[in-house]
Amino acid sequence: MTTVPTGSRARTRQAILDAAVEVLARNPSASLGDVAVAADVGRTTLHRYFAERSDLITALHALADERLERATARARIDEGPAVAALQRLCREYFDLGDVLSLLFRDQVNCDEETTVCDEGFEELVRRGHTDGSIDPELPALWIQSLLWSQLYAGWSYLAEHGVSRHEVLRLVTRSIGGAVRP
Numbered sequence: 001m002t003t004v005p006t007g008s009r010a011r012t013r014q015a016i017l018d019a020a021v022e023v024l025a026r027n028p029s030a031s032l033g034d035v036a037v038a039a040d041v042g043r044t045t046l047h048r049y050f051a052e053r054s055d056l057i058t059a060l061h062a063l064a065d066e067r068l069e070r071a072t073a074r075a076r077i078d079e080g081p082a083v084a085a086l087q088r089l090c091r092e093y094f095d096l097g098d099v100l101s102l103l104f105r106d107q108v109n110c111d112e113e114t115t116v117c118d119e120g121f122e123e124l125v126r127r128g129h130t131d132g133s134i135d136p137e138l139p140a141l142w143i144q145s146l147l148w149s150q151l152y153a154g155w156s157y158l159a160e161h162g163v164s165r166h167e168v169l170r171l172v173t174r175s176i177g178g179a180v181r182p
Contacts, residue, residue, distance in 0.1 A: 013049050015039045017063050020056055025098035032056070064099045071096055077120055082128025083180060087173040089124075090147065094169050097155045100148075117144050128180065135182040143180055150175050 019039035023030045032053060036046040050056040071092035077085045093100065117125075117140040125143055128134025134143070154172040158165060 012039075012041060012045065016041060016046055016049055016056075017059060020060055021063070021098045021102065024060070025101040028102075060102060064102065067096055067099050068093075072120065077124045081133050082124055082131055083133040083177050085124055086128070086134075086143070086147070086180065087177055090151065090173045090176050091169060093147070093151055094154060094165075094172065097151075100151065101155070117141055132182065134180045138180055146179055147176060150179075 016035065016039045020035045023035050023038045027034070032046055032050075033043055035056070036043045039046065050059060072089065075085065075089040075092040077089055079085060121144060122140045125134055125138075125140040129136040150172050153175075154168045157163060157171070158168045
């Protein structure tokens with residue numbers, strides 16, 4: 001049985017995970033020492049929490065899953081017109097840039113999520129096909145790929161052009177909305 005750390009142990013563990021997300025999203029080959037420095041802990045402390053790099057990657061996978069689940073819940077994808085729900089999902093996922101960058105760079109194994117849509121997303125697309133807001137010729141997996149690619153384009157644009165987060169998010173949601181409409 002795995003115990004969940006509490007108090008200062010939980011805060012230290014979270015600081016390491018947050019630092020790992022930031023460091024590895026920018027440099028996938030960064031060392032555990034780089035992560036320790038970013039977390040403001042010693043390497044020995046980091047190794048007490050994550051003995052091997054693979055242990056840290058496993059914990060990052062769980063963190064990514066948790067954050068994606070919470071963002072999806074906040075987006076309320078089962079409410080309202082499908083395109084509006086898809087745009088809410090974009091807004092929620094946009095703030096997960098570093099976590100999702102890890103997924104895109106294969107730092108965190110995302111197995112089936114890249115080849116299969118979850119049931120809620122498929123239902124969102126079916127609803128859009130039915131309500132006429134999403135082109136019925138566009139399958140859910142295509143729209144999921146479109147979502148990921150537009151988010152990645154938005155993060156890149158934000159980093160490279162110094163445009164405001166608000167403006168980039170507006171461009172991403174407009175692009176998604178326009179791309180899926182019949």
